[in-house]
Amino acid sequence: MAPSLRKPEAGSAEWWLDRLWDELGKRREYVECMRQYYSGDHPLPMIQDKARPAFQRLLKQARSNYVGLVVDATAERMQVDGFRLGAENVGDTEAWRVWQASSMDADSDLLITEAVKVGRAFALVAPNPDDPATPIITAEDATQAIVAYKPGSRRERAAGLKTWLDDWTGQLMATVYLPDGLYKFQAPKPPSGVTRPRWEQRLVEGEAWPAPNPLGAVPLVEIQNRPDLLGEAHSEIEDVLDIQDRINKTLIDRMMAQEFSAFRQRWMTGYEVPTDENGQPVEPFKAAVDRLWVIEDENVQIGEFQATDLRPYLDSIESDVQHMAARTRTPAQYLLGKLSNVNGETLKATESGLVSKVRQRCRPLGEGVEEIVRLYLRAAGDDRDLSSIEVIWHNPEFRTEGELVDALLKMSTLGVPREALWERWGASQTEIAQWRELADQQASRILGGDPASLFGPKPDAGVTDAEESGGDAG
Template sequence: MAGLLVEDREDAVVVHGRSELQWLTHLVKCHEAELVELERLNRYYEGTQPLSYMHPELQRELEDNVRQVVINWPRLVVDSIEERLDVEGFRFPGKVESDNELWRIWQANDLDEQSQQGHLDALVMKRAYVVVGTNADDETTPIVTVESALDMYAEHDPRTRRLVAAVKRWSVGEGQDQVDYATLYLPDDTIWWVKQKGGTWLEDADHPRDNHNMGELPVEVLANRPRLKARNGVSELADVIPLSDAACKIATDMMISAEFHAMPRRVAFGFGEEDFVDQNGRRMSVWSRVAGRIWATSKSRKDDGADVMQFPEASLSNFHSTINQLAQLTASLSGIPPHFLGYSTANPASADAIRSSETRLIKRAERKQRAWGGAWERVMRLILRIRDGEWSDDARALETIWRDASTPTVAQSADAAVKLFTAKIVPLRPTRERLGFSQVQIQRMEELDEQAANEVMQRLAGGDVTPLFGTKPAPPPAAPDPEPAPDPVPEPVGAAGGNAA
């Protein structure tokens, strides 16, 4: 495999006082220093962390008999936030609807799935990265990939707080055949590298460098909770890990107690091994002696001194109350409702109380949407720059459209949206967005609206005014003709009373 030393290239550049090779070795060293912590955080999310708070001697003694009970609260805390982070489109300034072209590029790069994975990794391992590059097969659709912090590292400029350099690392093969590769991202160049057997990095001649001359990196960072002095973010698990370790320790202790103390323990006096046999005279196993319900023997207390005692079994309620207390602490620190952690009270919470308990979780999700919305908008600007060859002024004010992070009922959402639309406070399209319809569904609805409007115009052009005034109401039914009165009956002669003169 051919390679060139950076010092041998005439076009080698210096960025912020470092050469290309110096940037590569510096970033690789910084990444190696963080890998141990990142892998530890990843194990906690996967539920493969080691057992804590147990004496090593006791752990060695029980290793063959007792396994760790993992209560994976870290995954629950992360997933509860990530499930409320769904990008639904991008809107240019002054536009009501989302941009179809940006959404096409989003879908072509499978960013529905990749964005979810990036949000998840950022919550767990402090950050994730988004890389934009050219597409040789389709110049109108740049390639966008979301990268893990386990594979990538970037450094910020302390003056501008923008990325000044980044590296992505990967390996091909295993053992003696393993080859290490790296991609170095600089403001005007993207360079591919390969590591030799002696540990020297050489520029990969099979991948010519990309002199894009954009003036900034084609990389963006999805940092979780970045701070002014911690631009790379903080893991969402920082406050949860100690409580999760304590819960796993208590749950494991509970299983040990269930093994040795939760069942009644018996002690027998005056018996030998020959007394523990079944009805066929075969010797019983140790477990049968412990768990057997009925013991029978011909020995007596008076003559043989035989006796059997039973110790009271241990209650496990103290473990239950400790785990419930840890669950409440986890809920208070992470902002998730206590019922997410299985904590319940004697009186079930009402629907309003449940929604109220989700307020902090919803606010946290909305904070993530605001921070990561800006990162995705910068990614869209990079996409337009790579596609068009120039920066778009309109893209500087892009808006990321997120799905509502709250969980109202369908009836509540529909009622609120219809009232706002009826009062002419919100137009029709934002009303449909508020109801949770996707951009594709809204576009189909608008097509049906336009089709119905065209049909009305065609009917009006033909002289049919029914669409304007509705159908003519039917006349009321005619009243029936009155029945003729019956003829009077003549009175009989002399019926008036009295005698004739």
């Protein structure tokens, strides 16, 4: 089908394609900037243009990637351990089974790191034709996917777009996701300077156009980091890029000082420099550990210039790193790499800001993850009430085993269920299920088939026969 020159009707698949393609193009610049900073590919420090070719090697070396540490220190403490449904004390085994079947126990780390790095990441839920009970979940790149929300809502998705370049054909591919269907398009890669491709319908053999959407909802879900009330998400390093640039500028200044003025330069007066047969001056002295300079003329004076003090450069870098640590609530020892004579309580206090930040970030990120779980359970035919899904996050606070065991023992005296204690210990949902089964088997062997009695009487246990008859229990 040839592309139409008529303006698409508002709300149609073609209208959403043009709208979301333009929005995605605007967002890519931001995403690529955050990625370059994260990977250490910062803009080269500014120096005079006439000096740039001579110092190109130094410019490339004068970049120290602190913002990458900020992202990693945050993302590495965000780990999905399972999902809880309703008032259940333990993780839901079916939700975790489907999650693992799509390797999301590993790919969720990629999603979370991407969201922390560039502000957002995406996941796509699709039915599995080979196993309807196990839908497919895929992690999607922030430069290839975008979601639009209904006016006045930051959560109800109206449309989604995924676009990519097909390496085999060189064609641009795009799929518009609407609640009533999936609309697939393709276009030749536009020439330089052309922003909008000439899309046409992409017909797949044996598949209708549009393809049906069995989920009845937009299957593309956005996971946001630091969202605001206007629906924008923000990278964790967005507001410290200037500090990173200052650090790089100080580094190039220090390296230039090292290159040209970090060694003491000598001077001499009253000395006639010898020349060779061509009249060219010859260096009269060779400096070495085992050499002695001898000058017979008593009028000759020798001195030296002081080397440039590099300490101010180092102090300036450390000051900027401290500012970055304070702004991002990243422990300074993570960025500076030095720690001495610090006890456990002090170390824990220095990490309290990072722990609080991670817990706060988990809440908006968790909303997106919960929506993913809700979608794939519905696609699998799960008819339970899925409105109360909760993500089980790994504890972001680091504790020694001794501290953790002591805390769990005290919690057990308050009647906290064993599964909750195992979860706080850090056991995965699979391990908790195995431990519960082993504990029940052990109790059954000891007490002749009544596992619950090992952990106390049943909640509805009645009075004893002696109490019913009024007898003396003593």
